[in-house]
Amino acid sequence: MRAQAPVIGRELERLDGLWEDGLSDTYRSYLDAVVSYEEEAQPKLALAAALIEAGLRLQGLGGRAAPAAALLMGDLCLARASRLIADTASQSLQVAFARAIEELSATAASGGAGKPVRELLVGALESGR
Amino acid sequence: MIAKRLRFKTSGATQFVDITSQLRDEVRRTGLRFGRIYLQSLHTTVGLAVNENEPLLLRDFQSLLERLAPSGAGYQHDDFARRFDIALDEPVNGHAHCRQLLLTGFATLLVEEGDLVLGQWQSVFAVELDGPRQRQLAVQLDGEFETEGSKSSPLGGEVARRAGRDEHQSKHADQALVELELTRQLMIDPDPVALPMRRLVEAGGKRLRPRLVQLTARIGPRQEPLRAAALAAAVELLHNATLIHDDYVDESTHRRGRPTVAAAEGAERAIAVGDFYFAKATRLIAEIGNGDVTSTVAEALEAICASQIDDVALRGAFPGDHESYLKVVRGKTAALFAASCASGALLSEAKPEAVEALKRYGDLLGTAFQMADDMIDFSPSSGKPVGLDIRQRVLSLPLIYAAEDKAVGPEIRRLLAGTLGDAEVGRVTDLVRSSDALDRVGDEARGLVEAALRELEAVELDGLRPTLIGLAKSAVDRQS
DSSP, X not given: OOOOOHHHHHTTTTOHHHIIIIIHHHHHHHHGGGTTSOTTTHHHHHHHHHHHHHHXXXXXXXXXXXXXXXXXXXXXXXXXXXXXXXHHSOHHHHHHHHHHHHHXXXXXHXXXXXXXHHHHHHHHHHHTO | OEEEEEEEEOOSSSEEEEOHHHHHHHHHXXXXXXXXXXXXXXXXXXXXXXEOXXXXXXXXXXXXXXXXXXXXXXXXXXXXXXXXXXXXXXXXXXXXXXXXXXXXXXXXXXEETTEEOOOTTOEEEEEESSOSOEEEEEEEEEEEEGGGOOTTOTTOHHHHHHHHHHHHHHHHHHHHHHHHHHHHHHHSSOHHHHHHHHHHHHTOOOOHHHHHHHHHTTSSSOOOHHHHHHHHHHHHHHHHHHHHHHHHHHTOOEETTEEOHHHHHOHHHHHHHHHHHHHHHHHHHHXXXXXXXXXXXXXXXXXXXXXXXXXXXXXXXXXXXXXXXXXXXXXXXXXXXHHHHHHHHHHTTOOHHHHXXXXXXXXXXXXXXXXXXXXXXXXTXXXXXXXXXXXXXXXXXXXXXXXXXXXXXXHHHHHHHSOXXXXXXXXXXXXXXXXXXXXXXXXXXXXXXXXXXXXXXXXXXXXXXXHHHHHHHHHHSXXX
C-alpha cells in the first residue's frame, strides 16, 4: 500500500481498494493544483478532486454505463467528495466543483464530447480561490 | 363545486397529452379532499382516455386509430362541394371526427385524501386527433374541500377550524413555492437532463422531504419562506437524483406509474441525469450560504450512497435480518429525512437542542416511513404492483419477520433461495400475509412514530408540534 497522509486515511473508509487502483496517483496529480489553499485544506481538496474524477470514471459517465456495483461505488466517491468539499471549501469553490460536474454530465447526456474532467476540476480549483 | 378550464397546446396531428399532473395540481390547489373531477372535451376532435403512459403503447394506439379510421379514406365530411357554410380554413378532418367517436369526450375521476385515485399504470390523456391546435377541457371539481376545516381535529370547535384552515393555507402556500422553484430550476437546465427529471418530478411523489424542510424552517427566529423553498426544492431534486440511479441498479421499469429514466432513455442517460442533479442540488444548497446546512445534507448523501452499497450486497443473503435492515434503512431512507428536518431548523437558526431533536425525529420517522412502504408491497389496494420488493430482492421487514416465522418461514426461505417467477412471488406474498409479520411491522412502525413524537416534547417548536405529529402519523398510516 502506498503511503497516505493521515487525514486521507480517515476519508478512505470503504474505498480502500480504489486507493491502490489509481486513486493515489490521481490524488497526487491534484496536489499541485491546491498549493494556493491553506495547508490544512490541501490534502482534502486534492482528495475531493481525485474522488470526483475516479467516481465519474467508475460510473462510465460519457461512455458505456457501468454495472450496478461500479455505479454505486462511483456514487459514493462523489458523495464523499461532496462532503469533503462542504466541510473544507469556500462557497465559491463548492459552487465551482458542482458546476464542473453539471457541465460534464450535461455534455454526457447530450452525447457530445466535452472538456476532460481534469481540466474542469483544475479550473474549478483555480476559480474557487 | 369549482369550475375551470384546462388549456393546452398540442404539437402533432395525433397526440396523447398526459394531463395527469395538471389534474393533480388542480386537486392540490383547490384543496379537494374527497370527491370527483368531471372532465369534458370542448372539441369534436379531442377525446379523453385513461391508460398507460408508455411511449410504444401510445404509438400502438395511434396505429390502431389509423387502421380503424384512416386519414384520406374518402370521408363525406371532407367533400366540401357538398357542404354548406364552410369556413375558408375548414380542415380536411373527417378521419379525426370518426376517431373521436371511438374514444369518449367525458370522464369522471375519483379523488380521495386529496389525490386522484389512479392505478399504478393509469394516466389521464387528452387525445388530440386533428392537431396541432390550442385546446381546452372543461373541468369541474366537486366534493369535500379542506378549507371547510378539520372536523376531526382533537382541539374541536372554531379554534380548531381556524387553526386547520391556517395550516392548510400555509401548507398549500409552501407546496406552491416548492413546485414553483422546481419548475423554475428545471426550465433553465439543458433538455437532455431536464426533460427526464421533469417527467419524474411531474409524475408526483409525496414531497415529504421538502415539507419537512419547510416546516422546520419555521422553528427558529430567522424565517424566510423563499430560502426555505429553495432548500426544499434542492433536497427534492437530490432525492430524485438518487432514485434515478436506484432504478438503474434495481432494473426497475416504472416509478410513479411512468417508465424510469433508465428504462425509457437508457442507462447512460440515467447516470448522466442523476449526476447532473446530484451536482446541481449540492450547488443550490451551497448557494444558500449556510455551511451547516450544506454539511448536513452532504453527510446524508454520503450515508445514502454507502447504504445503497450495503443494500445490494445484502441481496446475496436475502431476506436478511432485522439488524442489517435497520442499518440499511437508516442510511438509505432515514438519513435524508433527518437531514431535511435538521437543515430546515438550521436555516431558521433554531437552537442546537431543537436541531438535534428534529434530526432524531426525522431519523425515526424515516425508518417508520420505510417500514410502511414495505407493508404497502403486500397490499392489493395500494395501486402498486404487489410483491415488487420480493421480485427485486429488496430488503423488506415483513419478509424478514415472515422468514423467521416457525410456520411459514421454512417455505418462504426455500422459495426465496430459488428463481422468483410470478408463482413463487405470489406464494411468498400469500405466506407473508398469512403470518403475523405485517402486524409486527405495523406495530414497530407506530412505535417508532411514538418515539419520534417524544423527541419533540422537550423543545420549543413555535406551534408546529400538531403539524409534525400529524405528518408523522400520516406517513405511517397510508395506503400508497
